[in-house]
Amino acid sequence: MTSHPERSIPWWHEEGGFFGDLYLRADDSLQTFFDGEHRLDTRTAQEVAGVLRLCALPAGARVLDCPCGYGRHSIELARRDLRVTGVDINQHFLTLARHRAEAEELPVTFLHADMRHLPTLEPVDAVINMFYSFGFFTPAEDLDVLRGFRRVLRPGGRFLMHTMITVPALQSGRVPPEEHRPLAGGGTLVARRHLVPETMREEGQWAVLDADGTERSMGSYDVRIYRADEFADLCRTAGFDDVRLYGDWDGRPYADDAPYLIAVATA
Structure with a gap:
């Protein structure tokens, strides 16, 4: 499941320690890698506008946001008159999203489920996997996730992954x-990471540094990092017919120096 076999609970699970209240505080940062000084709500609006553009979604379209976390993108999509279902394994985050x-x-529907085992859903026009939320599992399980996304899409629907x-x-x-x-709420996010060449997994740790110098760790994480062409091949293996790779929300083609990898695959 992860590269830390001694840990009985996976890092990404609600009880794993990473995705908790400290994460909520750390996620509300005043900057990210390539965007400069932008508040979280501004980034969310930009990302959702990009989803609508790249997936060609009209008002009323059905969207699955998975994993949806505390509903950052689900709620912004619903504000724009899309019919949204959010799925996540974290009950605490789902409660916050519902509130x-x-x-x-x-009218957003939030469901508790593991993204490897999606609940039965009415076919959707798009599935989105946002903000570095792919690669938590083994490569075989990651492929199962993509196959699950493919199954819930209507013919011609689109899957979008953003990292x-x-x-x-x-x-x-x-x-x-x-x-x-x-951080918007005060303090500093300290993020440490490295890529392990043998496994192509990023291993890292987040912590919040308070004004008094106290550093509170969220614990470690590890995520499989797929090369762009490798991820496109994985999508095709999962049954997607067409995969396009973008480097930003404006639709420019992906290049190695692009700020993002945004894959859009058609069912």
Whole structure:
């Protein structure tokens, strides 16, 4: 499951320690790798606008956001009149997402499930996997995830995967081995990472540094980092007919120096 066999609970699980309240605080940073000084809500709006553009989604389209976390993209999509289902394994994050949707009277459906075993869903027009949320499992399980996404799409529907962590960015240092990001709520995110060549997994750790110098760790994580062509091949193996690779939300083709890898695969 992970490269830390001594850990009984996977890092990405709700009880694994990484995706908890400290993560919520750390995710609300005032900057990211390539975007400069932009608040989280601004980045979310830009990302969702890019999803709508690259997936050609009209108002009323059905979208599966998986994993949806605390609903950052699900809720923004619902604000734009899309019919959204969010799936995540983290009950705490799902509760927060439901409360946010209810506060805005947005009809988002949030479901508790492992993305390797999706619940039965009405066919959707798009599946989105946002913000570095692919590669948690073994390559065989990652393929199963893609096959599950393919099954829930209507014919001609699109799957979009978005990440800022690419092999060239890690190898060149554009994504640095250690960084410090100021947080909107005060304090600093300290992120440390390295790519293991033998497994092509990024191993890292996040911590929040408080104003008094106290560093509180969220624990370690590890994610399989797929090269762009490798990920495209994985999508084709999962049954997708057409895979296009973009380097930014404006639709420019992917290149190794691009800020993102955005794959759009058609069912």
